[in-house]
Amino acid sequence: MNLIDLYIGEVTRRLPEKNRQDIALELRSAIEDMLPEDPSEQDVKEVLAEMGNPAVLASGYRDKPMHLIGPRYFDLYISLLKLILPIAITVTLIVVIVVAIFTNSGETTIIDATVSLIGDAISASVNAAMQVFFWLTLVIALIERADRSSSQAPMTMNSKEWTPDDLKEVVYIPKEKAISKFEIAGSLIWTVIWTAGYFNADRLLGVYHNRGEGLEFVAPTFNQDVLLSYWPLIILMLVLEIALAVYKWREGQWTRRVAIFNAVVQIVSTGIIVLILTNSKLVNQAFLDEISSVFGGTSGLSWTIGAIILTVVVVAVSDMYQGFRKAMISPAK
Amino acid sequence: MDDSLFNSLSTELRRGTLTLAVLSQLQKPQYGYSLVQLLERNGIAMEQSTLYPLLRRLEKQELVTSSWDTTESRPRKYYVLSEYGKEIFGQLKNEWEKTSQELYNLLKGEGPDELD
Numbered sequence: 001m002n003l004i005d006l007y008i009g010e011v012t013r014r015l016p017e018k019n020r021q022d023i024a025l026e027l028r029s030a031i032e033d034m035l036p037e038d039p040s041e042q043d044v045k046e047v048l049a050e051m052g053n054p055a056v057l058a059s060g061y062r063d064k065p066m067h068l069i070g071p072r073y074f075d076l077y078i079s080l081l082k083l084i085l086p087i088a089i090t091v092t093l094i095v096v097i098v099v100a101i102f103t104n105s106g107e108t109t110i111i112d113a114t115v116s117l118i119g120d121a122i123s124a125s126v127n128a129a130m131q132v133f134f135w136l137t138l139v140i141a142l143i144e145r146a147d148r149s150s151s152q153a154p155m156t157m158n159s160k161e162w163t164p165d166d167l168k169e170v171v172y173i174p175k176e177k178a179i180s181k182f183e184i185a186g187s188l189i190w191t192v193i194w195t196a197g198y199f200n201a202d203r204l205l206g207v208y209h210n211r212g213e214g215l216e217f218v219a220p221t222f223n224q225d226v227l228l229s230y231w232p233l234i235i236l237m238l239v240l241e242i243a244l245a246v247y248k249w250r251e252g253q254w255t256r257r258v259a260i261f262n263a264v265v266q267i268v269s270t271g272i273i274v275l276i277l278t279n280s281k282l283v284n285q286a287f288l289d290e291i292s293s294v295f296g297g298t299s300g301l302s303w304t305i306g307a308i309i310l311t312v313v314v315v316a317v318s319d320m321y322q323g324f325r326k327a328m329i330s331p332a333k
Numbered sequence: 334m335d336d337s338l339f340n341s342l343s344t345e346l347r348r349g350t351l352t353l354a355v356l357s358q359l360q361k362p363q364y365g366y367s368l369v370q371l372l373e374r375n376g377i378a379m380e381q382s383t384l385y386p387l388l389r390r391l392e393k394q395e396l397v398t399s400s401w402d403t404t405e406s407r408p409r410k411y412y413v414l415s416e417y418g419k420e421i422f423g424q425l426k427n428e429w430e431k432t433s434q435e436l437y438n439l440l441k442g443e444g445p446d447e448l449d
Contacts, residue, residue, distance in 0.1 A: 022410075023389070029409050033365070034366060060383065060387075
């Protein structure tokens with residue numbers, strides 16, 4: 001095989017079968033036209049250099065683009081990535097946390113469990129992000145190749161070209177008024193953690209003794225029967241928190257309605273928490289015994305519960321206040 | 334660095350005119366290499382890797398027709414304007430003359446005194 005044959009082969013192997021022969025013939029004749037009589041290898045190389053990279057030449061023949069996602073779909077692609085990635089990661093984190101809490105056998109300590117949970121959470125999030133990235137890229141690249149329209153105008157989120165009417169859909173939100181997706185994702189994850197933790201408190205929260213071979217779980221803090229008896233209220237809280245998160249996500253900013261909804265959720269949750277904490281049978285007797293053997297009494301307990309209640313109330317009130325304050329900020333003109 | 338920016342801008346400026354340049358030389362049948370020489374003689378340098386795919390695209394768009402000439406020592410593919418190609422070429426030519434006149438006026442309006 002001489003250089004010219006190799007060059008033509010490099011071009012035509014990138015082309016559809018039906019065009020190959022014709023293009024090969026034309027290229028050969030063109031290359032030979034450019035060569036002097038009885039060419040040396042150097043002459044051939046010069047001419048081939050002038051013809052350029054075979055991949056570039058072949059891509060000129062094919063009408064297909066030499067990019068994965070072009071300008072027409074790039075903006076849509078990035079917008080969708082920004083929209084889907086946080087949702088996918090949040091959902092993944094929630095699933096990982098719920099699975100971890102419910103499968104916790106109680107044999108590992110809360111610290112070990114947390115460390116392995118963080119590892120799982122990171123790898124699952126990375127995995128989810130890669131999946132979203134891969135599939136979205138693939139789908140958009142395929143759509144771009146299926147798009148037969150000759151227009152080059154970029155696509156918008158409603159998969160049409162931009163018109164001035166699209167401006168009506170744009171909501172400008174001042175930064176102080178906006179509810180970030182991180183905040184919503186964080187509060188959802190937190191809601192899931194405490195709910196799952198609540199129903200498994202007897203395996204997670206309690207007194208641990210160090211008996212040589214690692215920590216041993218001795219006595220749970222709470223009477224699980226008492227905790228479980230409140231399940232309808234806990235489910236109510238869970239539903240309210242999730243509904244609030246979804247509503248915040250949709251609105252994207254603090255409005256009067258969001259602030260009122262938030263206040264209702266805060267009042268209901270605080271009420272339920274106070275109700276549970278003030279139940280005299282809440283704390284496990286075995287736990288109390290352990291505490292008195294360490295601290296010589298349980299007098300600090302009511303103080304501790306009082307402090308927790310105070311903290312919960314202060315946090316709730318401050319959250320409600322912040323909600324209304326942000327809702328009062330007038331939207332930019 | 335300025336040089337490479339200038340080169341990319343000037344390539345971009347010329348790119349759109351290549352089709353017109355090629356069409357203008359296809360009133361009579363030409364094969365690839367003769368077309369290259371013809372263009373070069375008129376000062377239009379064109380990458381080979383641009384020309385051959387361009388000719389094929391013009392054929393697909395039915396602006397030119399092609400035929401193989403096998404009478405000579407090596408077979409050559411000749412291209413010539415079709416009727417439709419002549420019509421489009423006429424329109425493009427007018428468009429170019431109009432544009433270049435407009436640009437000429439614009440550039441002249443800038444005045445030689447503003448250039449150092």
